[in-house]
Amino acid sequence: MTVSTAPSPAVVAEPAFGLLLDVDGPIASPVSRTVAITSIGRDLAAMANRGIPVIFNTGRSDDFIARQVVPPLREAGLHAGAPVFTISEKGAVWAEVTPEGLGEIHLDEELRLPAALADDVRALVAERFSGHMFFDETKRAMISLEQRTDVANEDYLAVQPEFDAAAPALLEKHQVRDVRIDPTIISTDIEHDRLGKDLGAARALELLQARGISPQAWYTMGDSRTDYAMASWLHERGHQVSHVDVRPADGIPETAHPVLTSDTGAIHDDAGAEFLSRWARSLC
Structure with a gap:
């Protein structure tokens, strides 16, 4: 148009x-x-x-x-x-x-998370969670994992807590502070706490x-x-x-x-x- x-x-x-x-x-x-x-x-x-x-x-x-x-x-x-x-x-x-x-x-x-952390989260999703979620490659500062559109929401929500429980170990590995893990009904965001x-x-x-x-x-x-x-x-x-x-x-x-x-x-x-x-x- x-x-x-x-x-x-x-x-x-x-x-x-x-x-x-x-x-x-x-x-x-x-x-x-x-x-x-x-x-x-x-x-x-x-x-x-x-x-x-x-x-x-x-x-x-x-x-x-x-x-x-x-x-x-x-x-x-x-x-x-x-x-x-x-x-x-x-x-x-x-x-x-x-x-x-x-x-x-x-x-x-100042609010951008380290690229090395994003790489490890991407690898974690590919290894264990790719059947339910995908790594959002368009984010510039945050790290986001989102429900696949071909997956039922109830199936995604059943798996989401497992990812949320695995993510803190990667934050510790990269010694990232002042960061929170924020789940929503269709995604989980890893983000600076500001x-x-x-x-x-x-x-x-x-x-x-x-x-x-x-x-x-x-x-x-x-x-x-x-x-x-x-x-x-x-x-x-x-x-x-x-x-x-x-x-x-x-x-x-x-x-x-x-x-x-x-x-x-x-x-x-x-x-x-x-x-x-x-x-x-x-x-x-």
């Missing part, structure tokens, strides 16, 4: 709200690992084109964003200059999102401040308890924020800010699509 040649949107210094969005779950299907619902790309592009900041705050790599998230935005007519960014690998990597793809990739080298959705929120504000953008309020969205950290970080710094939980079955923690869930009982990207459409309509 031809890249949109529409004029750049005017910068809105104080947009009505900003969006800080986890990707797996709310935006990309945890089953297909794609943006499977057409309205998601349409509504995100429509809001961004009207000056609403759209920031993906994700553990995914910049490569995943470029391959899976940018094309639906391009197809929906995202304008050049719209305030869209990705903060990938839980704050270690960031870039502007444009109709052509990603802009310059920035990496915090990484997290709160670091992503801090990067988001820095990116917007550089453009002179200060949203009047925020909506954050995620599918796990760790995603609450971005809303908590914003609230603690005086921002008005509501968090959308698209997988509330894990239990909604007590928070000092509002927590929203689907009125229809939808979860994952179905719930994400509901909220995005609602927010896009509010601008009309």
Whole structure:
């Protein structure tokens, strides 16, 4: 499809709200690992084109964003200059999102894990776990193992604890400190302990401040308890924020800010699509 040649949107210094969005779950299907619902790309592009900041705050790599998230935005007519960014690998990597793809990739080298450790984890997966998971070669700072798409989630989850139990020996071998092992429903991340959705929120504000953008309020969205950290970080710094939980079955923690869930009982990207459409309509 031809890249949109529409004029750049005017910068809105104080947009009505900003969006800080986890990707797996709310935006990309945890089953297909794609943006499977057409309205998601349409509504995100429509809001961004009207000056609403759209920031993906994700553990995914910049490569995943470029391959899976940018094309639906391009197809929906995202304008050049719209305030869209990705903060990938839980704050270690960031870039502007444009109709052509990603802009310059920035990496915090202090948060990158040693290549030798990654090599040993890759070898461990190949030797013992390749029937259920794969080594994510696109990560720049983290080390991630992900469920194969041809494996049932319950089968993957049955094996995941065995990998998680084997990983600490490799951290000890390489004398790596200040690192945590973070399992999710479809992956395990080995990451510097400074990484997290709160670091992503801090990067988001820095990116917007550089453009002179200060949203009047925020909506954050995620599918796990760790995603609450971005809303908590914003609230603690005086921002008005509501968090959308698209997988509330894990239990909604007590928070000092509002927590929203689907009125229809939808979860994952179905719930994400509901909220995005609602927010896009509010601008009309």
